[in-house]
Amino acid sequence: MLDFEWILTVFGLVIIVSLSKLFEPVRMFAAKMSPFLGALLGCPMCFGFWAGGILNLLGYSHYGNFEGLSLLYDALLGSSVSYILHCVTWRLITVKESPF
Numbered sequence: 001m002l003d004f005e006w007i008l009t010v011f012g013l014v015i016i017v018s019l020s021k022l023f024e025p026v027r028m029f030a031a032k033m034s035p036f037l038g039a040l041l042g043c044p045m046c047f048g049f050w051a052g053g054i055l056n057l058l059g060y061s062h063y064g065n066f067e068g069l070s071l072l073y074d075a076l077l078g079s080s081v082s083y084i085l086h087c088v089t090w091r092l093i094t095v096k097e098s099p100f
Contacts, residue, residue, distance in 0.1 A: 006060060007081050013051040014082040020045045045083040053077020 016042060017023050031038025043095045053075035055061070061070045 004027075006055065007085075009060070010048060010051045010055060010078045011082055011085045012087070014044050014048045014078075016040055017051075018047045044086040045079050048082025049075045049079035051082070052076070 019025075023041070027038060027041045030041050040050075054073055055078070056071045056074035061074055
């Protein structure tokens with residue numbers, strides 16, 4: 001998988017799970033069961049960590065195979081990419097909606 005595709009896949013998973021209305025009932029249910037799990041599913045940076053790790057376990061590694069370290073690298077990269085892209089898109093949305 002190409003780097004750009006990997007980044008878009010992680011960010012797409014993060015946006016769908018942590019911010020979309022589609023998964024809102026799942027997040028609410030998880031928050032009722034465990035506040036920690038609800039917070040994890042609602043945080044783009046937190047869920048980005050797990051999304052990067054899940055993609056690695058499914059065989060879509062950004063870094064290749066470094067004997068177990070690629071799982072950690074992909075998880076950390078997924079978290080940072082999700083956080084940065086979330087901040088950028090959020091800023092673009094708020095600027096667009098601003099009356100000034």
